Amino acid sequence: MTRLLLGLTLLLSVAISAHCLHNVVTGGKSPITAQDAEGGSFQNAITEVTRAYNTYSNSMFHHAMLRYEDAKKQVVAGIRYTFVAVFVETPCRKAVRHYGSPLRWCKEKLSPDAKVYRCPVSVVYRPWSSPRQYEVDRSGLESCQQTRRLKRSEPLQHQVLLGGDSHDIGHYGQFAEFKRAHGKVYASRAEEQRRFAIFRDNMKKAYAYQMLDRGDARYGASVFADLTQEEFRSRYLSPRWDLSRRPAEEAAVPTLGDLPTSFDWREKGAVTEVKNQGTCGSCWAFSTTGNIEGQWFINKKKLVDLSEQQLVDCDKVDEGCNGGLPSQAYKEIERMGGLMKESDYPYRGSDQKCQFNQGKVAVYINSSVAISKDEKAMAAWLVQNGPISIGINANAMQFYLSGISHPWKIFCNPSHLDHGVLIVGYGMKGTEPYWIIKNSWGTSWGNKGYYLVYRGDGTCGLNQMCTSAQVK
Known part of the structure; x- marks a missing residue:
């Protein structure tokens, strides 16, 4: 509990506009909106679920997510995302090292009759918890059911996995714009690099505030974004x-x-x-x-x-x-x-x-x-x-x-x-x-x-x- 409370106090106050908790019954579930689907934390949750599935699955092949269904969010100690993950088995073996996401590796190699699985999943996003910001409930992944074979014409929704990583939050281009907007000049290259590291960390905190705020406020690179x-x-x-x-x-x-x-x-x-x-x-x-x-x-x-x-x-x-x-x-x-x-x-x-x-x-x-x-x-x-x-x-x-x-x-x-x-x-x-x-x-x-x-x-x-x- 002490760790949780200390973690919560790290959330401070983006360029991302969202009404994540606006007009939602307190503590209840609400559907994922188009804005949520474009947001980094939900995309990262999808990535974490895919990684967890491949980690704990007994299959010798990597699986990629075709899509998600019936997605909802709920404010708990963080944000809980629940959805049905629809996975497809790829021909890429886990024993062989690949680079990039499984969908990018194998989208051209999928068999028209590849196995498709449906898994009820739950993942909690806690932006203040480092390094494990996403906690995936394994019980849902252990109850996945094969439902059918892949249809030849079925589109791959790999776009939900692109650009969702936290590297897009607080990138150097945003830092350069922040310096220009506020006339920031640092005494040395080393000090600038230190301030950039602080800026990146702060932008993740600002993004967390944006996700959790009940109003329409925007949080982001204010004049104080390079301060601890x-x-x-x-x-x-x-x-x-x-x-x-x-x-x-x-x-x-x-x-x-x-x-x-x-x-x-x-x-x-x-x-x-x-x-x-x-x-x-x-x-x-x-x-x-x-x-x-x-x-x-x-x-x-x-x-x-x-x-x-x-x-x-x-x-x-x-x-x-x-x-x-x-x-x-x-x-x-x-x-x-x-x-x-x-x-x-x-x-x-x-x-x-x-x-x-x-x-x-x-x-x-x-x-x-x-x-x-x-x-x-x-x-x-x-x-x-x-x-x-x-x-x-x-x-x-x-x-x-x-x-x-x-x-x-x-x-x-x-x-x-x-x-x-x-x-x-x-x-x-x-x-x-x-x-x-x-x-x-x-x-x-x-x-x-x-x-x-x-x-x-x-x-x-x-x-x-x-x-x-x-x-x-």
């Missing part, structure tokens, strides 16, 4: 947030009433441009200033770009680039008497000596409140009061590209918050409700710096630490 999980977490995230450190005062639950279908504070002028925290774990400061910028605009009718560096340097409770909490930052802002403008105290992205100037305070706050964890109440509060500072589990964010992200809880623990962001609005895409979240990793990340997350089930803990300053 440890590098990403240490540079861009905070230590796990203490969920007990919420403001003592609870915000009044607003009247829910009839909320608009969509709402966006960016359209009202209450949100500054997307910023970039760099390699400093100061997300908490950006979440805090974003909230106060909105509060000041709504109450004072003026949008002011505020200084995160002041919080990094002068907040005596939080830990600058090593992390912090908006709930604590509000109190420190009250102690200091307010926040300076970004232009007067510019962001450096590292811990500096405090240079706070009381004479240049641009905004103040009066208090802070904790906001309801109920997402309908959150939406009502946002519409009536402004953007909300939140914490979130950033597991799925390293490789996020676009679309509505909706990871399963087992891959994005809602109690493990490690990143501060800002909810600025919400919307609907078809029947899918989502939050609009402003991040602090620059506009080259995600959807021009924004993250769309499923709204309604506490995805990645986004409703666990909702707070706001109050300006009167």
Whole structure:
């Protein structure tokens, strides 16, 4: 169990678009779609079943898969594929070494009366498990039945075995495009090769997120695709947030009433441009200033770009680039008497000596409140009061590209918050409700710096630490 849990945490957040678990009964089986059939993991499952059949069969000849029938998938601890494999016996002997797939070896040599077998098979795909990502249930292969002879006109569906190997994920051409898109330059050839190896591994993780996500999000070669999980977490995230450190005062639950279908504070002028925290774990400061910028605009009718560096340097409770909490930052802002403008105290992205100037305070706050964890109440509060500072589990964010992200809880623990962001609005895409979240990793990340997350089930803990300053 420990190994499984550790393995699951390796799934991080492609260029492959898939609705693998979308609109599927949780835990139930669903048919393989055309998109699934083109996807690498299902093709690899077919390859693994063929390899297993040839390994455990007593026949002296290799067998190749003609086709699969009645294919279904099911989310378990990974993805279980079940189908009926239809094999044909080839004239290629196992004792003779061949290169390539059995169908490529022997498709021109098949006898028109070759034996055909039907086998009920089950294979579980666990992308985090190395080196055995595919586990084939041998019991089905041991119960194969010869059903008939091959028909002379019967086509060979060998195309399902081509291009399905993991070598196609994270290839060097994709890495070259990633470097070009994000201006990546490495100090040496050896460092570039090391980053390419990390990139390949990350693309497999991103592909796993793509397969398992319940929304329509795309995961792939984001700006962080050449970083290890440890590098990403240490540079861009905070230590796990203490969920007990919420403001003592609870915000009044607003009247829910009839909320608009969509709402966006960016359209009202209450949100500054997307910023970039760099390699400093100061997300908490950006979440805090974003909230106060909105509060000041709504109450004072003026949008002011505020200084995160002041919080990094002068907040005596939080830990600058090593992390912090908006709930604590509000109190420190009250102690200091307010926040300076970004232009007067510019962001450096590292811990500096405090240079706070009381004479240049641009905004103040009066208090802070904790906001309801109920997402309908959150939406009502946002519409009536402004953007909300939140914490979130950033597991799925390293490789996020676009679309509505909706990871399963087992891959994005809602109690493990490690990143501060800002909810600025919400919307609907078809029947899918989502939050609009402003991040602090620059506009080259995600959807021009924004993250769309499923709204309604506490995805990645986004409703666990909702707070706001109050300006009167």
